[in-house]
Amino acid sequence: MSTLNPTLDHADHADHGDHSHGHDHAHKQSFISQYVFSTDHKMIGKQFLITTMLMMMVGGALALAVRWQLARPWERMPIFGDMVFGADGGQISPDAYTMLFTMHATVMIFLVIIPVLAGAFGNFLIPLQIGADDMAFPTLNMLSYWFMWPAIFLFGASFFMYGGGPASGWTSYPLLSLLREAAPGSGDAQTLWLLGLTFVGVSSMMGSVNYMTTIINMRAPGMTLFRMPLTIWSMFITAILQAFALPVLTAAGFMMVSDRMLGTCFFVPSGIVVNNAPPTVGGGQTLLWQHLFWFYSHPAVYIMLLPAMGMVSDMLACMCRKPVFGYKPMVYSMAAIAGLGFIVWGHHMFISGMNPALGMTFMVSTIMIALPSAIKTFNWIGTIWGGRVQFNSVMLYCTAFVSMFVIGGLSGIFMAAVPVDIYIHDTYFIVAHFHYVIFGATLFGVFGAIQFWFPKMYGRMMNETVGKIHFLLTFIGFNCTFYPMHMLGIAGMPRRYADPYHFPYLEHLLPLNQFMTAAAFLMGFAQFLLLGNFFYSMYFGPKCGRNPWGANGLEWTAPSPPGHGNFDVLPVVYHGPYEYGSPVSGDKDFLMQTEYVPLAQRVAAEEHH
């Protein structure tokens, strides 16, 4: 179905006579083309969402295994340990431990957070919120989903290679990741990991190109750039970030694959002897990988955050029944985060041995990136201020997003300051920090977004009580797991240690770690509530109309769920997206973007004000 020119579509229906009234079931689709190889952005979004939710459980299981080892080092792990590490008596061996945290990060970052934001919600929301009937390139869109699967298979298959899964961290610093002799997991597993990463990259890139084109070209009449919801702005900025940053990672990945398989030496210095293997011939630089990797992966941190910021802005305005405070500053600060995001990658490398003078410039740019984040936070509080707060689960998730983001942002300042970073670099402080941002902020935003847009996806509401219980358990579990990590970091406990209690000065941290592990298990099992609620509500939730939340966006003018082609009436946009509680909205407290208010009425309201 052509999407660039909706009138063609109408002409098509006219030819078939009586079909013209029903956009949604205009073409009868086979099961395969409707549910599997679908080119409908909504179906692709749902495919992404369900895939990422299942992957979240996989990544969570890996994390719980890591936590088990930290709470009960070298003890038999019931069930999971017996199944996976049966040969070792159910205990996690140190090399298995390195594989567990490597794959936890890999799954969570590349198969959960990035695809759930851009893939699931980007896909689902962009055409609906800008009033388009689909993406600009529907087939490319379908491919972007299906390119995830080779990645999932490659990551999965890497566990079954000789020596086990990749074990050099999600950052895969050479030479550990590069020389086969360096670690058991640096054999074929690492090659598969790199190829999997490339597939994820291709998938993201196809999405990114599609989103940019769609947002630029396919907005409904009246949808000017500054009438776009902040979700769309965030997706737009994220797509630009991805388009510019991703090629660097892909290139670096290919360089590493060629170092491993073709004998080039981009990252290999000469004369290195690993595990009594022959010396390397070399001539390369290991630091080059770190630069290339972080040149992508730092902007990727914002790819993992900005869309959630946009969605939370939308949800907060709706749940507080008042406009977003400072719409344009919100847009500009997102743009500033994206721009500055390209010149801060060196803060991952303060003590890596790069030129120390660079530490100074990277510190200043990194600390200054806190500014747009602060502006956004103040504007969110301004949005809540003086509103009519609806304390439903969506609002709870959004509140958690804001306050967890405050903690995550502030703890970032410690690490941005180079001298302090000397001490806390590669300790649990950093682990606390990025979990506060990626889990505390992004994932809570995503949980809210699932609850908020679920009615539009399936035409049914999710259960509110279960949502609140899920929120409460996750929130408590999250804070009890990750807040103490700040303390571990200050106590000097390094990351990625299979057994930190091996060191006398860390021995006393065992009880605290056991408490954190208990909290982590609580949090992990709470996610079954989300899954249960999601799949139950899909079939048995109460049905809802087009606009159950009383929201303003274009997506709420479409039927729930929207049919193929989205809108039964071509939307025309007259307002910005956040006219909640507007004096011209009459007896309701929202004013949909498509609702035309005659000039006389607007003038009257103005005078009355």
Place this chain on the structure above:
Amino acid sequence: MHWWFPGDGNAYSTLGGKIDDLFYLILVIVSVTFVGTSAALGYALWRGASIKPEEKVWFSHGSHSLEVIWTIVPSAVLLFIALYQLDVWAEYRMKGFAKEKDGSPKQITVVAEVTARQFEWRIRYPANGKPLKPTPQPDDIYSVNELHVPTGGLVSITLRTDDVQHAFFVPMLRVKQDAVPGKMIPVWFDATMPRDYEMLCAELCGWGHYKMKAKLVAQSADDFEAWKNKASAEQFDDGYRKPAE
């Protein structure tokens, strides 16, 4: 229940003390910010929840002057934090390369070459009274997983790795530096008190990353010299003694 800096909470190096001061400075600033924003958020939520049905929401799209205030104030604070840190960093990583005011090169004694490998630390000292050469000398002294340094003044080690990346980390001294394949990196620090410090690896280096346990032994200059003599004597002792006459 000691969930703070290791040991008694003090840093045992001059620079470490400064790092801790900066840490506490940031801690104060972020705590104030956290309490302030959380209070504002809490108040806004409480007011939003207790709003009466007939009351209208505050229909506002934002305030230019508020935006200006909360752009300028944080940027001033952030810029202050950033600039205030520069000097300590320069002292840790850069000033050792600079010349003294009178143009002579800095006098930081290079005590040892520390080479990390999977999964131990190998340390090479020059013989007493000799400078450390980049290549091993016949009279060099070697130790494994035990780095001896003199107290009372800056010392320098040359950090290397034989295989993959490692990081030299002495928590009590607040010193950390990655060891990079193919590079020799000077690390300066001082130890203010003669005692043993724990020393470990802080960069993932393989399955045994957690077991690169070592200690740094800080001794007075005399003890250090005496230890070197003793270690040298032990190392070069071949067990041969002249038969008793």
